[in-house]
Amino acid sequence: MGVTFNFGQFFLSGRTVIGDTLHEIGLKNDKLWVLTPDTGAALKAFKRDCGDRFVDVGIAEQNVVGIAAGLALEGNIPVIMGMIPFMTMRACEQVRTDVCYQNLPVRIIGTGGGLTSEGGSTHNAMEDIALMSSLVNMTVISIGDPNMIRDILWASMKYPGPMFIRLAQGKKDRVIYEEGTMKYEIGKGIIAKEGKDVIIFAHGEMVFQALEAAFRLEAEGISVGVIDMFTIKPLDKELVLRAVEETGRIVVLEDHLMYGGLATAISDLLIDRAVYPKAFRRLGIPQVYAGFGTGEELRAKYGYDTEATVRAVREVLEK
């Protein structure tokens, strides 16, 4: 497994894939409703052909989640497209109490994961995985390869309970896997690259960066595996345990607060199972409001860019 072809050369807009996929599904499944709080520029085709199941509430995130809950209570499957900080923080209680408490099949797709928004701390999304994965019944997905969105959205039509789907900017996302060769299953992580010495766990945009670091180290004779843990909740426990057993050295890389995201989910699992790796490093956002700059600049500033990932791998190898 682990298809990486013409690595890093192809880009795709995640938002376009969302728009196309929801349109495809909407034409076939009249339970699908699409809602947005003024962030649905990519939804034109759905709006055109399924207009009676399209709702734009204006800039009102709490309202859109409540409306989605009502639609779901009537047997519909609502998908909301919004910006992550406002969907997961402004509307957090609606998500928890109206949606999760009642275990309703509401899907929230958010753009601007981590520090990719360039809008500063009001627009950065560094707590979303912590918040959303703490909610009972919630499924949490973080998209690395934009082509993944198609499978996940189709699967979400049959998947029980609420779901949060995180994207980076969703404008110019890197294609990681050769199109058409992958099957994405919720609850099953992907071995993006095999490796014997160290395993990097990553999700979302950081999968690409993890692979970049891994290829660089490979050239020095260090064998680094990369696991794309796009399914943060439910976590692919078996895959985590296997990776720790095989290499014993783990780096977790994510565009999220260092605590509360994937690294925490993995370390909780390891402690619960009394599995102790030889070395465990987490790379992500420290306890700061990160400020302005591009995602790449901010990752360098806060110590989790490609360079830092390479360094972290070297360090865990010494332990």
Next chain:
Amino acid sequence: MDKQQEIARLEALAYDLRKKLLYLCGTYGGPVHIGGDLSAADLLIALYHYGMNVDPNNIMNPARDRFILSKGHGAVCMYIAMALRGFFDYDEICATYGKLDSAFGMHPCKVHLPGVETSSGSLGHGLSIAVGMALSAKQKGQKHRVFCLMGDGETCEGSIWEAAMAASSYKLGNLVGIVDRNGQLMTSYTEDFIHLEPYADKWKAFGWNEIELDGHNMAEIVAALDSLPAPDSEQPTVLIAHTIKGKGVSFMERDIGWHAGALSEEDLERALKDLEATYGKSGVENNGRNL
């Protein structure tokens, strides 16, 4: 200075602000919220250069009027309006806007930019913060006002109306809400999906003194600011400023595509020419008065 001269001075400043905004939009290299900047430009000039008691040399003066940019994506318009008043350096704004470690980000950050009253950028927060500031002033017997500029799309947020209710309940005559009523949100026009109208009636029903005006007519803005009730009166006031998103550049006006964007070198030139055609060299719109 008599009123006519004062208005001409403000118009010239607004023209300068628009030019500077366009220049930044053509040189920054990333998206600038130019549509909503241009719709708010006249209002921000009138506030920072006429209506508000502020002093760039004494930014923490307790007697200053407070300004909250609730539509935080209009930050750069506020930065430059403030720069023209002496708060900041325009060249520094241009050189660092949105860049790593800059104080001048896409949304205002009080922690890194003293002179700004509060951080903002997530819509729907500002009016509640303004209510808190106004309550404090009232309790302390202070005589300043608190101004809060909102986008009309922003007022889809329920929190705005929660704050509106609190403001009239607590009789905050020192609070002035201003709505940039440009009729557009980010991806649509305000009456396409969610109907804001009858808009003035909504504010009145929430207990506000309401003034409607042309947000691009400096004389009207000045008159509205002159007519504000005393800060120790008992009813908050909202100025509903009818504006045009992208005002001054014909290819941007009322175009959904120009909520945010970057200008190419050619388009920048085209936009500046357009602006000059609209406003003339003096900064007064060519409506006959200065021809």
